[in-house]
Structure formats: C-alpha cells, structure tokens
Amino acid sequence: MKAAIIQQYGTADQLEVVANIPTPTIQADEVLVENYAISINPIDYKARQGLMQHLFKWQFPVILGWDLAGKVVAIGSAVTNFKVGDAVFARPDIDPRGKNGSYAEYTAVKADKLALKPQNISYAAASAVPLAGQTALQMLRKLEIKSGQKVLIQAGAGGVGMYAIQLAKQAGAHVVTTASQANHDFVISLGADQVIDYHKNNIQDVLTDFDAVLDTVGDVAGGISILKKGGRFLTIAASLSKEQQHSPGKVVMSGWVAPNSQDLTTLANYIANRKIKIVLDSTFPFTTAGMRAAHIRSETHHARGKIVVQIKN
Ligand SMILES: NC(=O)c1ccc[n+]([C@@H]2O[C@H](COP(=O)([O-])OP(=O)(O)OC[C@H]3O[C@@H](n4cnc5c(N)ncnc54)[C@H](OP(=O)(O)O)[C@@H]3O)[C@@H](O)[C@H]2O)c1
Structure with missing residues (x-):
C-alpha cells in the first residue's frame, strides 16, 4: 500500500509517500479501514521531530497519523458491531511499533475506537x-462545565x-476565548x-473569577490565576509542577485524550443534528x-x- 513514512526524526522533509509498505494485518478485535481522508494534529509534527521518544520506541520506517475517515474493508473474527462497507471514522491507538498510523491507504483500528461517520458530512470533514473533538469533549467533562459557568477556552x-x-x-x-484579531469573527461564529x-x-x-479554564497553549500560571x-x-499542552498541582482552593489537572466509540458516537450525533460544525483550514493531496x-x-x-x-x- 501507499503510506507516508519517515526514515528518521527531523524536519517535514523527512516525510515521503512510498508505495511498497505492507498492508496491516488485523487482530480479532480490529477492522481494516481504507482511508479516504486523514487529518493532521500538532502531535504529528512533534512526533516527527522526535519529541515523543520518551514515550514511544518506534522502529523506522514510521507511519505517523492519528485521525482517519474511510470504509471498512475487513473485520476481525470478534467484531460484531461493524461490517464491510461501513463508512467510519476514528482516532486509532498509537502503535507501539510506529507502523500503524493513519498516513496510509489502510489502517488497522480496534473496533472499540470506531464510530459510524455521520452521513451529512464528507470523509474529509469526518x-x-x-x-480534536474527543479531546474537547473529554476535557470539558473533566472540567465539569455547567450551565451559566464562566469558561475560558484558549x-x-x-x-x-x-x-x-x-x-x-x-x-x-459563558465562553471566553483567545485568538488573533483575524480570527475574532471566526470564533464568534462558533459561539464564543x-x-x-x-x-x-x-x-x-x-479576566477574573472563572469557573473553568481549558488550556491548549501552556499558559498554566495565567490560567490558574484567573x-x-x-x-x-x-x-x-504543558506539564504541571507540584506547586501548580496543589494550588490552594483550586483543582489543577492535565489531560490526555482517551479515544472510544461512545464519545465519538456522541460527537457524530451532534454533527448529524447540526449542533457542531467542522471547519477545515486547508486540504492537501496525499x-x-x-x-x-x-x-x-x-x-x-x-x-x-x-x-x-x-x-x-
Ligand atoms: N493531551 C492531549 O490529549 C491533546 C490532544 C489534542 C491536542 N493536544 C495539544 O493541544 C495543543 C492544541 O492543539 P490543536 O490541535 O488545537 O492545535 P492547532 O489547531 O494547531 O492550534 C492552532 C491555533 O492556535 C492558536 N494559537 C497559537 N498560539 C496561541 C496563543 N498563544 N494563544 C491563543 N491561541 C493561540 C492559533 O490562533 P490564531 O491564529 O488566532 O493566533 C491557531 O488557530 C497542541 O499543543 C496539541 O499538541 C493535546
């Protein structure tokens, strides 16, 4: 199959689309997805730069990528809730070998990470x-956001x-957010x-007297102080010092997305009911x-x- 690989850590010039990569084999609890579209996240370039080496010992060539939408082309023997031909999307698990990213024509995905793609959106949007969607949903849940609360989203x-x-x-x-001037109309159109x-x-x-802060930029001191x-x-977006974790009278946490079918289906339902819109910055060819x-x-x-x-x- 075709895949975008890196042969070593470095700049974007390390990325290369090649044609001779073996198609992943699937375990009993996995499906094989033919990817129609994938999306890019900051973790991708951080991983490409080698900044995830303390977490993952990957073997080159490495296939990066943790967002996909496509069609199920094969199912494992234990999978009962998806079938060949289903249109799906997922944030697949991070492969400990670095071989099963989404920058490829095919990716093996655990069935418990998949959801059916909403029919009203394209594969690119899905x-x-x-x-990003599951991160937002899960982190707002940890923040215990309630109606009427003042929330800062960086x-x-x-x-x-x-x-x-x-x-x-x-x-x-009540949502307050940060953005460059050029994006103010955009974030207001999202509801800020x-x-x-x-x-x-x-x-x-x-800003002062906030009920909750979702920090996506690493401004820990500023966020805690408001x-x-x-x-x-x-x-x-940052690691917390001991002092920050024990800020008197405040709850201070860090979070890491934990993908699962249930939360992705919740997002799919919001999208199908047009309660969430998806905005694409740009689309590139594979x-x-x-x-x-x-x-x-x-x-x-x-x-x-x-x-x-x-x-x-
Ligand atoms: N722990 C996890 O599970 C998890 C999951 C997802 C993401 N992350 C991390 O969260 C961070 C955000 O991810 P993302 O996907 O949202 O990134 P992204 O899409 O690349 O964010 C780009 C946006 O950041 C804004 N921005 C840049 N610097 C800013 C600043 N100082 N203050 C306010 N806005 C600023 C830009 O707005 P303007 O153009 O208007 O300036 C731009 O629209 C990344 O570090 C990512 O690795 C962690």
Missing part, C-alpha cells in the same frame, strides 16, 4: 473530528478550541461570547509535497480549524 480558532467552544456553548456556559486578542492582553490582566475559589483548570506542506502549515501554530489530507475521492 477525518477532522476524532482526535486558542479558540485551533482544532481543539473550535470543538471546545461549540461543546461548552451546548452545555450552556467574548474574545481576547492574546497579542495585546495577558489573560490575567483582563480561577475563582473552587475553579477547575486543565491543560493539554503526495510527498502535500504531506510536507500539511506539516509545515500545522507548525505555523495558526491553522484556523483543521488541516486535512485527501487520500481517496
């Missing part, structure tokens, strides 16, 4: 949901922020009630140049919505 124009704004509004929260231009203001200079007593802070350009776009830190690669039409 591929933009699993990782980087509202990014992949996670775009879903988090919409989900927090669904929960009835107030936007802070982070180039002009530090959050701690303009909480009211009993407020909850969660970061997905070529060496396309994969490199997609990574370079992600590394700008200024994608508006999600970056997608189209594998099959």
Whole structure:
C-alpha cells in the first residue's frame, strides 16, 4: 500500500509517500479501514521531530497519523458491531511499533475506537473530528462545565478550541476565548461570547473569577490565576509542577485524550443534528509535497480549524 513514512526524526522533509509498505494485518478485535481522508494534529509534527521518544520506541520506517475517515474493508473474527462497507471514522491507538498510523491507504483500528461517520458530512470533514473533538469533549467533562459557568477556552480558532467552544456553548456556559484579531469573527461564529486578542492582553490582566479554564497553549500560571475559589483548570499542552498541582482552593489537572466509540458516537450525533460544525483550514493531496506542506502549515501554530489530507475521492 501507499503510506507516508519517515526514515528518521527531523524536519517535514523527512516525510515521503512510498508505495511498497505492507498492508496491516488485523487482530480479532480490529477492522481494516481504507482511508479516504486523514487529518493532521500538532502531535504529528512533534512526533516527527522526535519529541515523543520518551514515550514511544518506534522502529523506522514510521507511519505517523492519528485521525482517519474511510470504509471498512475487513473485520476481525470478534467484531460484531461493524461490517464491510461501513463508512467510519476514528482516532486509532498509537502503535507501539510506529507502523500503524493513519498516513496510509489502510489502517488497522480496534473496533472499540470506531464510530459510524455521520452521513451529512464528507470523509474529509469526518477525518477532522476524532482526535480534536474527543479531546474537547473529554476535557470539558473533566472540567465539569455547567450551565451559566464562566469558561475560558484558549486558542479558540485551533482544532481543539473550535470543538471546545461549540461543546461548552451546548452545555450552556459563558465562553471566553483567545485568538488573533483575524480570527475574532471566526470564533464568534462558533459561539464564543467574548474574545481576547492574546497579542495585546495577558489573560490575567483582563479576566477574573472563572469557573473553568481549558488550556491548549501552556499558559498554566495565567490560567490558574484567573480561577475563582473552587475553579477547575486543565491543560493539554504543558506539564504541571507540584506547586501548580496543589494550588490552594483550586483543582489543577492535565489531560490526555482517551479515544472510544461512545464519545465519538456522541460527537457524530451532534454533527448529524447540526449542533457542531467542522471547519477545515486547508486540504492537501496525499503526495510527498502535500504531506510536507500539511506539516509545515500545522507548525505555523495558526491553522484556523483543521488541516486535512485527501487520500481517496
Ligand atoms: N493531551 C492531549 O490529549 C491533546 C490532544 C489534542 C491536542 N493536544 C495539544 O493541544 C495543543 C492544541 O492543539 P490543536 O490541535 O488545537 O492545535 P492547532 O489547531 O494547531 O492550534 C492552532 C491555533 O492556535 C492558536 N494559537 C497559537 N498560539 C496561541 C496563543 N498563544 N494563544 C491563543 N491561541 C493561540 C492559533 O490562533 P490564531 O491564529 O488566532 O493566533 C491557531 O488557530 C497542541 O499543543 C496539541 O499538541 C493535546
């Protein structure tokens, strides 16, 4: 099969689409998905740079990628809830060998990570949901967002922020977000009630008494400082010091997405009922140049919505 591989850690120039990669074999609890579209997340370029080596000992050539949408082409003997021909999407598990990423024509996916793709969206749009959408849903759950609460969502124009704004509004929260001036109309169109231009203001200079903060940019000190007593802070973009974890009168956490069919189906239902929209920053072809350009776009830190690669039409 065709896959985008890296032969060593480094710049986007390491990415290469080649044709001679073995198609994954599936275990009893897996399905084989033919990928129609995949999306790019910041973890992809961090992994490509070698920044995940403390967590994963991969063997080269490595296939990166943790978002896919496509069709089921084979099912394992223990899989009962999907069938060949189903249109699905998923954030597959991270393969400990580094061989089963989504930058490929086929990926083996545990059935308990899959959900049926909403029929009202394209494969490209569907591929933009699993990782960022489940992150937003699960982190807002940990923050225990309730109706009427004041919530700050950092980087509202990014992949996670775009879903988090919409989900927090669904929960009835008053949502404040951060974005560059050029993205203010965009985040307001997603439902944000107030936007802070982070180039002009530090959050701690303009915000106070927040019930919850979802930190996607690593501003731990600023986020904790704007909480009211009993407020909850969660970061997905930084590690916490002991002092920060034990901030008096505040709940301070970090989080890591735990993909599962149930949460992805919840998102699919929101999408099918048009309660969540998906915005694509850009779409690239599944070529060496396309994969490199997609990574370079992600590394700008200024994608508006999600970056997608189209594998099959
Ligand atoms: N722990 C986990 O499970 C988990 C899961 C998903 C993501 N993450 C991490 O969370 C972070 C965000 O992911 P993502 O997919 O949302 O990234 P992304 O889509 O690449 O975010 C891009 C957005 O970030 C905004 N931005 C950049 N710097 C900012 C700043 N200082 N303040 C506010 N906004 C800023 C940009 O907005 P403007 O262009 O308007 O400036 C842009 O729209 C990444 O570090 C990622 O690795 C962790």
